[in-house]
Amino acid sequence: xxxxxxxxxxxxxxxxxxxxxxxxxVTVLGxxxxxxxxxxxxLAPVIAPFPYDRFAGPPLRPPGEGFLLGTDEVGRxxxxxxLYAGRISLGVGFGATAVAVxxxxxxxxxxxxxxxxxxxxxxxxxxxxLAFPALLLALTTVAVLGPSVRNIIMAIGLxxxxxxxxxxxxxxxxxxxxxFVEAARAMGAGDLRVLTVTILPNCLPPLTVQFTxxxxxxxxxxxxxSFLGLGIRPPTPSWGMMLNTGRNVMALxxxxxxxxxxxxxxxxxxxxxxxDGLRDALDPxxxxxx
Amino acid sequence: MVSARYIFRRLLxxxxxxxxxxxVVFFAFRVVPGDPAQLALGVDATPEALAALRHxxxxxxxxxxxxxxxxxGVLRGDLGVSRLEGHRRVVDVLRPKIPVTLQxxxxxxxxxxxxxxxxxxAAAVKASGRIDQLARIVALLGFSTPSYWLAxxxxxxxxxxxxxxxxxGYVSPVEHLGQHLRFLVLPVITVGLIQAASLVRFLxxxxxxxxxxxxxxxxxxxxxxxxxxxxxxxxxxSLISLITVLGTNIGALVGxxxxxxxxxxxxxxxxxxxxxxMTRDYxxxxxxVLYIALMFVTINLxxxxxxxxxxxxxxxx
Numbered sequence: 001x002x003x004x005x006x007x008x009x010x011x012x013x014x015x016x017x018x019x020x021x022x023x024x025x026v027t028v029l030g031x032x033x034x035x036x037x038x039x040x041x042x043l044a045p046v047i048a049p050f051p052y053d054r055f056a057g058p059p060l061r062p063p064g065e066g067f068l069l070g071t072d073e074v075g076r077x078x079x080x081x082x083l084y085a086g087r088i089s090l091g092v093g094f095g096a097t098a099v100a101v102x103x104x105x106x107x108x109x110x111x112x113x114x115x116x117x118x119x120x121x122x123x124x125x126x127x128x129x130l131a132f133p134a135l136l137l138a139l140t141t142v143a144v145l146g147p148s149v150r151n152i153i154m155a156i157g158l159x160x161x162x163x164x165x166x167x168x169x170x171x172x173x174x175x176x177x178x179x180f181v182e183a184a185r186a187m188g189a190g191d192l193r194v195l196t197v198t199i200l201p202n203c204l205p206p207l208t209v210q211f212t213x214x215x216x217x218x219x220x221x222x223x224x225x226s227f228l229g230l231g232i233r234p235p236t237p238s239w240g241m242m243l244n245t246g247r248n249v250m251a252l253x254x255x256x257x258x259x260x261x262x263x264x265x266x267x268x269x270x271x272x273x274x275x276d277g278l279r280d281a282l283d284p285x286x287x288x289x290x
Numbered sequence: 291m292v293s294a295r296y297i298f299r300r301l302l303x304x305x306x307x308x309x310x311x312x313x314v315v316f317f318a319f320r321v322v323p324g325d326p327a328q329l330a331l332g333v334d335a336t337p338e339a340l341a342a343l344r345h346x347x348x349x350x351x352x353x354x355x356x357x358x359x360x361x362x363g364v365l366r367g368d369l370g371v372s373r374l375e376g377h378r379r380v381v382d383v384l385r386p387k388i389p390v391t392l393q394x395x396x397x398x399x400x401x402x403x404x405x406x407x408x409x410x411x412a413a414a415v416k417a418s419g420r421i422d423q424l425a426r427i428v429a430l431l432g433f434s435t436p437s438y439w440l441a442x443x444x445x446x447x448x449x450x451x452x453x454x455x456x457x458x459g460y461v462s463p464v465e466h467l468g469q470h471l472r473f474l475v476l477p478v479i480t481v482g483l484i485q486a487a488s489l490v491r492f493l494x495x496x497x498x499x500x501x502x503x504x505x506x507x508x509x510x511x512x513x514x515x516x517x518x519x520x521x522x523x524x525x526x527x528s529l530i531s532l533i534t535v536l537g538t539n540i541g542a543l544v545g546x547x548x549x550x551x552x553x554x555x556x557x558x559x560x561x562x563x564x565x566x567x568m569t570r571d572y573x574x575x576x577x578x579v580l581y582i583a584l585m586f587v588t589i590n591l592x593x594x595x596x597x598x599x600x601x602x603x604x605x606x607x
Contacts, residue, residue: 261439
């Protein structure tokens with residue numbers, strides 16, 4: 001029964017949180033921005049005026065003559081390429097974050113719930129991962145595994161595992177002594193049931209915040225790797241790679257790198273805005289924001 | 291006071307971290323697809339030549355033996371020989387890059403602090419005021435700006451449009467100090483602005499917390515000037531939270547340097563690492579990772595020591 005009662009209270013909480021979340025215009029701006037990006041990139045085949053991999057006109061044209069943002073160094077339409085690149089960037093960002101949650105969440109649950117030896121082994125491993133600067137670790141992993149979309153998702157995901165496992169562990173530690181958990185156990189729920197049905201739902205709110213923030217970082221990291229030439233490989237377009245090629249021709253076509261970077265910036269900004277809003281809405285102790 | 295024993299113990303803790311990093315890196319690069327000897331000699335090398343080179347690299351020995359040899363070398367400060375770079379010792383390739391990178395770290399952080407501290411204080415003192423709003427926007431924008439994009443925007447403005455500063459490159463300060471500084475400006479602004487964005491947020495939060503404490507009320511009640519209260523009393527205690535953020539940010543900073551150095555053709559450790567990954571000069575990559583990890587760990591150690599210096603209540607056992 002305790003589960004049910006708790007879930008009921010949680011739903012009421014959720015409604016209040018949702019209201020608080022949507023009241024902040026900055027958060028709404030983030031949601032709208034991200035929604036727009038998601039729609040535009042998903043519908044790239046419909047919206048893009050040109051195929052992303054065909055020559056559409058003379059190289060390095062300024063905007064105009066049917067090219068919304070001009071053309072790139074071999075005469076492909078920049079706007080179309082930015083749209084298609086967004087699918088990769090958002091996909092990699094989401095995939096990497098999913099990997100991080102997929103690995104970090106169970107590790108955190110086990111570490112926090114069972115404690116003792118499990119806890120120290122898992123947490124020392126996480127400390128080891130954190131001893132590397134994130135981009136350096138991703139860079140090394142890609143250098144070792146070779147650059148492919150799957151490996152890049154793995155590399156960026158791996159880097160973010162410790163954040164999630166620590167976060168989940170902290171939540172589990174906070175909840176495992178609470179009465180409703182005791183009640184569930186008294187009613188005969190096993191460890192697995194207590195962990196997944198009773199404790200896990202309560203760990204989710206802070207997780208959603210971290211999910212958006214990590215998503216943002218993952219997009220940044222992917223673009224960084226591709227910028228260095230160690231990420232997505234041509235002919236697949238990616239924002240980071242376009243920044244890199246655009247940089248080499250920026251004296252002739254300044255808009256080229258600026259627009260590719262702006263795409264990364266807007267994506268990351270929208271995710272950070274959402275994450276910020278979520279945090280404020282979910283954290284009852286924080287009333288600092290006006 | 292910071293005891294010598296504490297510093298010594300923290301130094302000892304550095305060793306296992308570096309050992310783990312080194313071991314991971316060693317084995318990681320042994321599973322790299324592709325034979326290093328083949329890579330060195332090209333596709334049309336004779337089997338005899340390949341075998342000879344493998345023997346020279348020690349690649350025909352068991353992995354554990356290779357590891358032991360490598361580890362023994364590392365402990366003596368020998369990181370092997372670069373396959374390229376004129377077959378120089380890895381240590382000789384990397385050592386001159388360290389001050390070049392450290393320069394960016396030190397100047398970038400100084401610039402970031404010079405921006406963030408006044409802005410953070412002003413934002414906290416008049417919370418929800420106009421400066422506070424401005425600080426929040428600056429922080430959010432800065433937090434979301436990719437360093438490589440900022441770098442390109444700065445180059446477009448200051449190098450291509452205004453022609454005030456070079457777009458990239460490096461002149462050693464020994465060679466020509468004035469030129470050196472001109473090349474230093476844009477990379478330092480890039481590193482500093484991004485760092486400043488996240489520092490402002492934390493400084494503001496730390497300052498707000500301290501300003502609500504009783505001793506600040508006491509200080510005000512006994513008639514001290516607001517200036518003295520803020521700079522003399524509050525700032526000192528909010529430094530603790532600042533130092534914490536500095537510590538956690540250093541990782542992002544050091545990682546981000548890999549990209550910044552690449553854009554500005556700034557020949558530091560990160561630049562060398564990327565160059566060597568491209569040419570598959572794995573001995574140098576391994577060395578560079580070790581050096582960067584060492585730098586990272588050392589800075590974290592310094593941060594921990596700063597804690598104890600700033601707050602006598604913090605004890606480490």
